[in-house]
Amino acid sequence: MTRVLVVRPDNNGDVLLAGPALRALAADAEHVTLWVGPRGRLGASSLPGVDEVVVRTLPWIDPAPAAVDGDWLEETVAFASGLRADRAFVLSSFHQSPLPTALCLRAAGVPWIGATSEYYPGSLLDLRHRIDDDVHEVERSLDLVAAAGHRLPDGDDGRLRVRPTTRPNPVPAGAPYVVVHPGASVPARAWSPERNRAAVGALEAAGWRVVVTGAPDETDLTRTVAAGARTTLDLGGRCDWEELTVVLRDAAAVVVGNTGPAHLAAAVGTPVVSLYAPTVPAVRWRPWQVPHELLGQQDIGCAGCRAQVCPVAGHPCIGRVVPDDVLAAVTRLTGGVADPVAPAEVPA
Known part of the structure; x- marks a missing residue:
């Protein structure tokens, strides 16, 4: 061939x-x-x-x-x-x-x-x-x-991978951080901005630095999610693909819906808290071969709807997830913050 x-x-x-x-x-x-x-x-x-x-x-x-x-x-x-x-x-x-x-x-x-x-x-x-x-x-x-006769070579464990990069991390050095990525390519897969903002507050209160990421067309969203947080860094629209790869790679965990950065996090081996709206089945698209937790009601009656925008008031599949659920999942995946953030580490 x-x-x-x-x-x-x-x-x-x-x-x-x-x-x-x-x-x-x-x-x-x-x-x-x-x-x-x-x-x-x-x-x-x-x-x-x-x-x-x-x-x-x-x-x-x-x-x-x-x-x-x-x-x-x-x-x-x-x-x-x-x-x-x-x-x-x-x-x-x-x-x-x-x-x-x-x-x-x-x-x-x-x-x-x-x-x-x-x-x-x-x-x-x-x-x-x-x-x-x-x-x-x-x-x-x-x-x-x-x-067709083609299999992974010996020693390849079948995990997701990306090419290594030497790009520097735009997140300042300091205490461990958690990434919150509030956007999604399909709106029905996204947790509300208000819940994301409350989750940022809960993570900060538990001692985590938080980094909010988003695409260039999501800067209003990331600004809303990061608003009022004491130690949170808003990188919405400020990272190219390679920089996002580094930010996710060095994070303790990533909080994200069923969207591209969830799979990029899996490709760099970072645990994922998946706010998974079951518009498509999790068995097909959950984070692959990386520690993760699915949050959201997977057996809800409208599962598999493939909706672009949720037609049900309150977005019940993930609308019932609360910020403390996110904090608990992050704690289970990471063991909890080992080096709480200090006021001196607040980004400018």
């Missing part, structure tokens, strides 16, 4: 979960190309085993899809043809069909294509793999590539 193309055009977190399967392929391939959408570019750039990252949106995956017409299809087929793949694997979640992607790859002349599909693929797939839906996304991808 020489040139392998892997297509995973999802968000950064989904792309990170493909990492172990990519390493299994890289053990046998001369060159691995990872095709992602623009929402997964940062995650893709940090994965070991990937030689090349290419970016092109696939409208049947992107949550804000553009129109598809003949010109777009012709351009996409030409794009795929230019990647010169000998084999292609289309990685998809249980609710996605890999077949539109496979059609583009077949039209581009890719000689062998494998994917997991419940749908009859006709001649679109050379390997039509099937697996129980209720497995973790990491296992779903690993099982597909294993069906």
